[in-house]
Amino acid sequence: MAIVVRASVALTSVVLAAAACRPTTGATTTGSDADSGTTATATTSSATSRGISSSGADETGTATPPGSSSTSAGGSTSADGTGGGVVVRDCNTAVHFVYFVEADAVYDQAEYDAIEQMAFAFQAYWFEQLGTTFFLHSPVVDVIEADHPGQWYVDTPDGIHNDDRWYRLGNIKTEVYAKLGASDFDPQHRFVNYPPSRHDGRVGANFGGAWMDGDDLTCMLGLNDGVTFPFDEQGPAHCMGHVAHEFGHILGLPHQGPDTDCMQFGFYNNTGGDRMCQFSAENVEQILAEPGNAGWLDALPGQLCLPGR
Numbered sequence: 001m002a003i004v005v006r007a008s009v010a011l012t013s014v015v016l017a018a019a020a021c022r023p024t025t026g027a028t029t030t031g032s033d034a035d036s037g038t039t040a041t042a043t044t045s046s047a048t049s050r051g052i053s054s055s056g057a058d059e060t061g062t063a064t065p066p067g068s069s070s071t072s073a074g075g076s077t078s079a080d081g082t083g084g085g086v087v088v089r090d091c092n093t094a095v096h097f098v099y100f101v102e103a104d105a106v107y108d109q110a111e112y113d114a115i116e117q118m119a120f121a122f123q124a125y126w127f128e129q130l131g132t133t134f135f136l137h138s139p140v141v142d143v144i145e146a147d148h149p150g151q152w153y154v155d156t157p158d159g160i161h162n163d164d165r166w167y168r169l170g171n172i173k174t175e176v177y178a179k180l181g182a183s184d185f186d187p188q189h190r191f192v193n194y195p196p197s198r199h200d201g202r203v204g205a206n207f208g209g210a211w212m213d214g215d216d217l218t219c220m221l222g223l224n225d226g227v228t229f230p231f232d233e234q235g236p237a238h239c240m241g242h243v244a245h246e247f248g249h250i251l252g253l254p255h256q257g258p259d260t261d262c263m264q265f266g267f268y269n270n271t272g273g274d275r276m277c278q279f280s281a282e283n284v285e286q287i288l289a290e291p292g293n294a295g296w297l298d299a300l301p302g303q304l305c306l307p308g309r
């Protein structure tokens with residue numbers, strides 16, 4: 001796979017790292033978990049074997065909560081109010097989109113808006129893929145004014161990983177969960193986190209959250225032709241395809257499926273052009289059958305909720 005060469009490391013089935021062209025962290029090994037698989041894998045996986053890695057499964061949903069009682073309200077949600085508008089319903093689970101503004105970054109309304117737009121588009125995308133989707137949290141975007149400047153998250157041991165390349169991810173996860181009152185693999189809350197800064201290009205899915213990169217936010221702002229760095233030369237990794245891959249892990253999927261599947265190792269290269277990756281019938285089936293997803297996929301596009309209310 002040509003891919004491997006420049007940008008990818010595969011953390012077994014765990015984290016998506018898009019480090020490649022950056023000198024910062026494990027630049028050498030290329031990688032994003034996604035593509036390269038082979039090559040870099042060994043390196044990374046071993047290194048990560050503690051924290052996130054264990055997450056190959058962790059990120060997926062193994063540990064996902066039990067009692068996600070079948071969202072009575074949500075599930076039964078008739079198609080009533082969905083016809084297009086935004087509706088707040090009763091539910092037990094919701095996905096938060098988080099705008100994580102590092103202390104040395106500046107809140108930008110355009111970024112907030114881009115995340116909010118992505119949240120609704122993403123919810124609708126999953127409905128197209130699964131025939132059902134998750135509830136968005138109300139409010140849709142949680143803004144977190146981070147405690148530290150961006151580089152701090154990169155340099156400070158996170159107490160989770162023994163591979164410093166994942167410190168940023170672990171540190172952000174810890175702060176987000178503390179501030180939003182969530183726990184690892186929270187039974188009621190899952191997260192998609194966007195920080196404005198790009199420090200290492202490493203994104204991943206673990207602890208019930210998808211931890212994206214500043215590049216993804218830039219992509220969502222319409223820059224880079226809607227392609228997430230550094231995959232531009234390989235074939236577009238659309239902003240949504242990138243997070244769809246990570247979210248697929250949260251829903252329990254490993255790297256598998258045909259070339260056009262979002263969970264395929266090299267989906268960045270194979271989707272190409274303007275095509276957006278899709279989830280194969282097998283992967284859709286697996287997501288819907290995954291016990292850990294019970295109660296998580298009972299919504300219709302446009303439905304928001306505040307779990308517990």
Ligand SMILES: [Zn+2]
Pocket residue numbers: 013014015016033034245246249255
């Ligand atoms: Zn992955």
